[in-house]
Amino acid sequence: MEFKELPPVKEQIMKCVRCGKCRSVCPTFAEIKDETAAPRGHVFMVGMLRDGKVEPTEDVYKRLSNCLMCETCSVNCPSGIDIHELNAAARSYIYDKNPSVGKELVFDTMWTRPGLLKNSVRLMWFAQKSGLQKLGRTIGITKLLPGDLPKAEKILTDVPYRAAKNQLGEVNPAQGEKKYRVGYFLGCATNLLNPEVAKATVEVLTHNGCEVIIPKDIKCCGLPHIANGKMETARQLAAHNVKLFNSYDCDYIISDCASCSSAISHKNIEFLLGGLKIEDQAFEFADKTMDLTKFLIEVLDVEPPANPKAKKIRVTYHDPCHLANAQGIKEEPRELLRRIPGVELIEMKDANRCCGGSGTFSLTHYDMSMKILDKKMDNAMMTGATKLATCCPSCMMQLRFGANRNNWDAEVVHPVVLLAECYKKTPALKV
């Protein structure tokens, strides 16, 4: 579809009354503080592009990319404008006109070919473990990435040796009586960087009567592509995943990664595939998708076994943008934490403010990302928590780096990992 004809571009730009409400909530604007980085500035510039008053150049792209795609502006816009979608659509349009080699390589080739991504991560792991970090950096994959990568490479730490997919089977039978067949959308980052989260997810789900299917050929959810203007690639990836999961006839399709679950949410699938030939299949898929935390509370209503002897732990929770803003899921992860014996949940100030990670933003805009991160860490550390929980691998990576950078020894965990620990010594439910 032509840029001008895309629904948000066609219908929403004129709805902006320039009230500036979005200025007051945007984390990047709070750092840059000039109108070129204000969400309403982005809306304005997308309008200029649409009307042909500016050309789709890299200069425009650069300004639009001062954005974390955190969606905070969109959820706060009183006129109901999906500001981040407008931005993504515009970046995609500019991208089509100015293919840039470095980014092509990363986003088209690497993310769409899990093998390549895996090998790159593996290379980094090897470089770290063998003390050849310097060499790793010299030949490192990060050089393929654009922008601030040489500086940002240190964020990508501690790559585990075995990916989750190598440790988990395709079909994981329910323990006890089977209640549901659940497709597990195991995202790239959880698979490669946080296999312990994937194992915990499977553990918790099977323990609660779910048969868990992990299709072998899951491809990237497409969110990094949307954020970087590669809409067509995002569409192809989504279509592939739709067909793949539909072939398994699951009752639900869940993801423990906030970015993936928002990418496969109905809203986003409609944004990508609505109006195309595949629409019916796409909606059949999207109707079943749900974030893990919501599934655990709303559908399974999990009750971990009471344990009066459970060790007291102070936990604070960071809202991933892709969960709180994109899907409005704020209460479920908190409720999940509260249900875990021993957990005391302490709210931090501005828990729903972006951590500055936002997928690849920390890699492409390193300095600004660090400013945003340090504010987040100040608020987190003030709680006196010993664990910092969140539901997104990109946030986890960023927050771990933030903890490290601030000499804070709190552990960054996914709530499902804490939950899985309570089941370890308990037999499965017999229903």
Added chain:
Amino acid sequence: MDFAAIKDELAKILSKDKLLTEELDLMYYSYDSSFFTQMEPSVPQAVVFPTSTEEVQKVVRFAYENNINIIPRGAGTGETGGCIAVNGGIVLDLSKWDEIVEIDARNMQVIVRPGVIHARLNEELSPFNLFFPPDPGSSQMCTIGGMVANNASGLRAVKYGTTEQYVLGLEVVTPTGDIIYTGGMQARCIKNVSGLNLTKLMIGSEGVLGIITQIRLRCWPKPKARGIAMAVFDQLDDAPATVLDVYKAGILPSGIEILDSSAIKAVNEFKPEINLPNCEAILLFEVDGNPPSVDYEGRQIKEIADRRARSVEWATDPQRMAQLWEGRSVTASAASRVRADGTRVFAGEDVSVPLSKVADTLRAIRALGEKYGIQVVNYGHIGDGNVHTAPVINPEIPAEVERVMKLVDEIHHLAIAMQGSTTGEHGVGVVRRPYAKQEHGQAVEYMQKTKAAFDPKGIMNPGKLF
């Protein structure tokens, strides 16, 4: 002076990060919140971000020597094109200069730089049990500098008045590049009648007399308790009548707001959880003070409103109060929700009429909307007769734009005919300039003479006010 030369000279005065000169960047400074700039954007020649009085002075002196226009800007939430370079020039964006210089709690004062955001100031004052009472709907966005320059006020003006009541003194860089201190800027007293009142002259001057670089504000003790009464009416006229009844009973609420049926619809569309009842009009009364007096006044208001209202809810639960108040404060932009393919525009949005004529005005505005076939959402600070009108149109359809401009013109004339004013708080800027003569007569000449005394070359924010 040509553009390249301006750019070079500014680069000598300010560091790179305080200067925008690329065409693409400058475009972002072609608008504020007004419909006018949406239709007629004007791009400046440069944008600067000074963060010291000396930097402001250097820029102003340079501009003065070279006859270049200067346009002060805060957050650009003004509704009148006030901060736009309609005749070209250098925009001074003061929003990055957001330092709270001193909180003098013992003397109940605070000194701020112009870019401090209103909501943040009150957050910082809160631990001292103090607050700066004027509270515009744009509290989270607008700057204190912009508030002073526009003499902004807000939902609680009924009891607390406008910004001017709280400004003790100012530091101003004049259009010729002098730095002056007005009123009690350099004193710490609260009462001060010494000298011609230049502070009051600067307040509401919309950037045409100088650049406000520092502000000494008086703060008030924060009230301990608060309550909100929501009265639901089936007849529009009953709402303004109830307001008068409440005043007659000797009660001064901190705020009285009205939402008409279309405003109610807009709020419910935006935030369904607020769940306002469908009716012709809703009044929100806010009372604040000590707990027993809040309770007493709340009950009194309920009793009075019950005479005409379908129902009255008295809320003291913080969550419900926040919800109701939020419902009102988002109406300004949520108004767009009443039409799927339309948006509210900020034009003719701020007339002010005598309390006795509010009902007539609301009815007349509705009739005008019908005459031009344009949906209007009415809401506003009914407690002081300040009616906000939001025409909802599709700005991409020229015929609708043409009709809305006629509607707005009639609304402005209506206000004057009602013995009111074209603007109760948002100011004149570019958009209400055509009515200056009608509103002020020969006084306009004296305004112009005053400006000329400050600004002999006419470089400070030209094209505004008169």
